[in-house]
Amino acid sequence: MTSIPLFHVLILSSLLFVIGFIGVVARKNTLFILMSLEVMLNAVGVAFIGAGSVWQQADGQVMFILILTLAAVEAAVGLALLIRMQKKYRSLDIDLLSQLKG
Amino acid sequence: MLANLAPIDSLFYFAGLVAVIASLKVVTGNNTVHALLYLVVSLLAVAVCFYLMGAPFAAGLEVIVYAGAILVLFVFAVLMFGLGKDETSHAPQNKGLANMFGAMVLAFALLIEMVIIINNGDMQQSLQANVIDSKAVGIMLYGPYLLAVEIASFLLLAGLLAGYHYAKPDLTGGAL
Amino acid sequence: MNVLLASLPFYPLVSFLLLIFFGKKLSWQLAATISVSSMAIAALVSAMLLVDLSVSQHQVMTVNLWHWFDLSSESGNAEVNVRFYLDGLSAVMISVVTGVGFLIHLFAAIYMKSDANFSRFMAYMNLFIVAMLILVLADNLVLLYLGWEGVGLCSFLLIGFWYQEKANVLAARKAFIVTRIGDTSMVIGLLLLFNTFGLLNIEAVTTLAKQANELTGGQNTALGDDIYWIALLLLGGAVGKSAQLPLQTWLPDAMAGPTPVSALIHAATMVTAGVYLIARMHGIFLLAPEVMNYVAWLGALTLLLAGIAALAQTDIKRVLAYSTMSQIGYMMLALGAGAWTAGVFHLMTHAFFKALLFLTAGAVIYALHHQQNLFKMGGLLKKLPFESGLFIIGLICLMALPGTSGFFSKEAIIAQLWSSETAGPMLWWCAILGALLTSIYSCRLFFLGFLGNCRFNEKAQPDKSTLLRSALAVLALLSLFGGLIPLDLSLVFTMATQLPLVQGMEPNWLHTVAIVTPFIGILFSWFYFKSYRITSDVATKHVLPINEGRLVRFCRQGLGFDSFYNSLLVKPYQWLAQINKNDIFDQFIMLNVWYVNLWHDALILVQNGSLRWYLAAFGLAIMLLLGVSSL
8 A cells, every 4th residue: 555655754753753842841731741742652653653564564563552551651640640739739830840959 | 756646645644734733733722621632633643644554453553542542531630630720820821832932943953853864864665565464463462572561561550550549539638 | 335325315305205194193293203303313424424434535435326317419328327426515515404404403393383284394394405415415417406406396385385375475486486597597508518518427527528628728619618608507507596696586585484494495505505506516617717707796796785685674584584695695706716615614604603593583583473573673682682692693603703603714715805816806895895794784683683672562482492492502503613613625626726826916904804894894883773772761662763765675675676577577478468368379279169169050050940941951962962973
């Protein structure tokens, strides 16, 4: 099915990655940061699948599955921490978590 | 290159475009639930891309697990624990893109750099036509990557415990 | 190995160590016994050594204790040993040091009985004796310098013995610093000596110098120059230690120490170390006649200056300090004129009567409850008859009235001045003038303190201890009859006999004038200081006005030397220290600190605790890494 050049797949992957990066760096709301992290992870997955397809090996998809697992766990733990943060600070501003300053 | 493109491949580019636009909406959104929904759209678009790249199993997993489980978890958390209100005290709502200027510059530079590197590399292959189906993936998982699967299960256990512990109602009133 | 000679400095050394380590636990009796008996043993041993010396070969005894170190020069290795050399000169010195030292220790043991730090005091006195013995017994200049520094240290420790008073500490510091200037000059002289001759052994250097001079017939100007400078630098050292011009300012202030210290160190022994040095190095000095002339002139000028200053003093100890300065001027004058034996003879007799004067003054001060101002004393002849009698004996020896030991030694000096090659008639007249001044200030001292109205209101309480009085009595006997001790130092000063005496050019009236001078002085003072010595019944008899005229005050302050040195040296140094208050070099080092702090303040901004900034830093780093790696 195709003659999509790997180059284009990788461009898509980088684009999504960079968009996710912008989100992580520029947003103050921790929930949005977590969402942008998901976007970044997803982008990495695209790159892996593309590489697997080029070399005709299933390793790419296996790697993607592991990334998926990682994303799931990270979302769970992150959300749990987010809930604690909400309870303590009544706000989700990430700049409130700056006690390691100095 | 674009000349001998089958029509089905243009779907790839379209889906990619949808994914990028949806991601942008996620990153610049104000409403939490809207942003989550845009994220779901982005993931679905990427699933389509996967299918077109010859990885149907990955596409299925993307939809079922990523969009269907992880993001639903997000939605549940947001709705159940009232995380939806964006209460950042310092960011006025209508500043918009000005906030992101620095990050955009940095990200742009990074993007340019990555594209240049990829271009200079030996990346002129095209994707193959064959599909790598679930059977091949399953053989891989139960074969060489068995240990990885087990470790992944550990990770999931840890996540489960952490999630349970941290989200408990606050009985002792301790620190975060 | 001559054990007797080798052991001589060790008796007081052992006593010093015992008293320093166990001092706090010893009772007064034990501490006094240890210190005084060690001195007694030392005195006994010196007497035995004297006897041995007179029957030994060449009248010289040496003993090598151990090898200290080697000095290497271009002409090979010179050995520096701890070796004691006893000849006539050293014998005189050790007898004076241990004999007079023993009497002074005895006096001090009773005088300082009530002091809380008695063992520390006696320990320092013993250490001083050790250092002085090493100084006079040394056979090489390095060991001599060791003793030299040792006596300087003990002088410092003892002047500032009552260190809780700031004035005492300042006086000790002044003494140390001024003598240090002399010591530095001496060290440079030693180095020059080593550079010229390759040796520091005194006998060897003297022989070498004589030979070198004979070989070249006195024409080698380079050697002559060297010897001139060596002699001059050694003179600098002697001047510092013996409190002569220009380094004499420390001696009057050193009277801040306890009276036995003044007696031992600043009258009898340490201040004579300079005289001993010049006498010992006579070989070098004889080869530099110009320097001998300087020595004579310095001695004469100090003699006169100190005499004038003594006329204006109000403190009894300061009069005696200036008197010491003046008498050492006599000794320097003698040495400069080539009258070596006479100078050493005067050293010995001066030790006797000056120690007597100081100790008696100490007894008087103690009896008057530590009153030292002459204008508040008076009429002590009736109140303290014993002390007054001793004081009279001391003073008549000082004035060199005929028959006393002072007379014999002073006449011996004056006799050789007129016809000496390096002295001459002018210096003879200076000596006569000095004798006149001596008698005038002695009479003034006596009239003020012992005659006249009793200006002291309270009851005088003299210390009537027998031991104390017997020590003083022995000193008095020595002062009176010490002139009869025969002193034959001709074997020591063999080179000196080469100085020709120009006969037949001396006027006959030389000796007569010299003998009559003290009496002229007494006569003058009898009438001039009449107001001091008469007793009157006027109501104001308890008060004697102190002459505060400008000239008198100038003389009282040591003829302006102190203020001169103050404005010349002390004030500029203090000014320099003030402008360098922040210490330029320290600021230079602090630049380093400032630099580090600057970076700290800059880098601390990076750690702002904000997660997004950290992530942005990540991104930036990756971008840079990728950029660099792909280039």
